[in-house]
Amino acid sequence: MTVPTQQRVAIVTGGSRGIGRASAQRLAADGQAVVLVYGGNKDEADQAVGEITAAGGQAIAVQADVADEAAMTAVFDAAEQAFGGVDVVVHAAGIMHLSTVADLDLDQLDRLHRTNIRGPFVVAKLAANRVRRGGAIINFSTSVMGTLLPTYAAYTASKGAVEVLTRILAKELRGRDITVNAVAPGPTATALFLDGKDADLIDRMAKMAPLERIGTPEDIAEVVSFLAGPARWVNAQVLRANGGMV
Template identity: 70%
Template sequence: MTGNESRVAIVTGGSRGIGRAVAERLAADGQSVVIVYAGNEAEAGKAVAAIEAAGGNAAAVRADVADETAVRAAFDLAEQRYGGVDVVVNAAGVMPLAPIAELDLDELDRVHRTNIRGTFVVDQQAARRIRPGGAIINFSTSVTRLNLPTYAAYAASKAAVEAISPILAKELRGRDITVNAVAPGPTATALFLDGKDEATVERMSKMNPMERLGRPEDIAEVVSSLAGPARWINGQTIYVNGGAA
């Protein structure tokens, strides 16, 4: 890849929330972005339109991140349209909340499929196809440290992501590819806010000494660094939570 060619990023879960903020930030950084979305075509279209309106390049493709055939097709699209893949961001995730004693085990299986298998499948394609100088950024959560009740299934799935990431970093030895995980704290997205009353949101916003919820843009800033200039950070989990944990 010459210096004149744009880097190319694939962002799963890129149609809404933190994923969309990441997609927009990487596009603003000059990267061509392929947004992978699970089912909301309208939101994916809005994300692509916002990037293009700001002068960036973007495309969207529907894929279940746990389906290796669909994920392979998303990588194919990125290579065919933009010439290759340099950055992969795994922002897709689901977060059903319930005490361990009450969680429907079908929900546990859904969390496992999307958050663990999905990350693994996307990382597998990234490991095979990403270009030298590239970066893989997985998503964990600060709940792995905060140990909040009702978050057991979600935190367990993200602890698996934290295990996968540094192992993949070592497996890619010699290829100039970094692999890190980003672990947000409470962040003002639909994924976090849905189902919480105002008192709960207020209490959780005070968990960090900054005394506010994170913004998707706060997380995107860290991903932007890991996706570009921060080449000496590798095999790490970066907690992005304003000091909550």
Template identity: 80%
Template sequence: MARVAIVTGGSRGIGRESAERLAADGFAVVVVYGGNEQEARSAVDAITARGGQAIAVRADVADETAVAAVFDAAEETFGGVDAVVHAAGVMVLSPVAELDLDALDRMHRTNIRGTFVVAQQAARRVRRGGAIITFSTSVLGLALPGYAAYAASKGAVEAITLILARELRGRDITVNAVAPGPTATALFLDGKDEETIAKLAAQPPLERLGTPADIAEVVSFLAGPARWVNGQVLRANGGIV
């Protein structure tokens, strides 16, 4: 029986790359998307075209009823849940003095409440030997101006992740966060000029932006062989201090 992964934010960017990588690793995948059915369908088609198994389920990750329905769909279609990759997130950049508080509330709802809701279902329903993977950001350590609200929301993600790892003692379930550095996704590139992108790409000693495939490699490791890595934040950022 195939192992089963739920990937939120699975229709684009890091989430989609992670979904396709896990499918290549042999997981049956539930691609969870927020609004763009066409992109989700494209992700499923890409997986099934390579002989993998996948379905797409729409859900607001902050809605506990919708998220429970995602886990129901995984169990009904594939028999259970072994890995949960919570890649859905919202990022709005602004100095503290200028941030629209509606944007703060939106990030809080998706990034904090959404992570908590997904983690809650995962804690109840992931099978023994499973893995729960959340997403933080390397910006937490870099303290870049303009990122206060976003970084604050991801600080909450790290707290939830590390505490959940300890709460699941005796279940043989790992819980870790991936904290990407600058990664070439639509979310990251949106609104940035070439000079800004070039400056960010020059930061790591490897002197390039990360790619979604770089991050999916880490997700694959944590979802599969990394059984002794638990309660950690893995900063996948090319060596930015």
């Protein structure tokens, strides 16, 4: 496959569904070649790649556990082999476990931390060493950092780690012309958010924002597109994409 010299190449974890999938599609529409990383659902990943290529974009799918350094190293290798390098890394993969602190299952906490803390550090470590000059690293936090909703303590604590990682990594990459930012969505219509919530709860959460609606994956992908391309003077920031909720 021949890739134009100036074409940017993006790795998107969690790219088979939800915000990751919308971000991969948006970056492909922006002209970037995309390596879509998925955890286990090959059918959804292949479908996402098919939609991108049918629209005239370039994409491949690679399976990997984001907390496995060897597996993620293979993802970066695949990106370089297929498209010549890596310019953008969007780390959208994550899991959620909701519980009060008093009732928290510590095994679930360990699982959450493996994906939501070790995973971002694995991806950031590789990105710091392999993203080309002029590139961008984009992590994901949550707007619950501001709302501090009950039952979200474990999940939000893991995202607090991501915010600190983001800001410090930006400083560590001084002189490399690589931006490092995080997006912190509010309530967004993804399976991760909607699972286990009834219509009344979703409606109440929608009313928390002045725009009085739940966000869409495409809303968040628009922010990712900005950070991955034109936003060269935005660095070490957390953008709260939540319709004004906090």
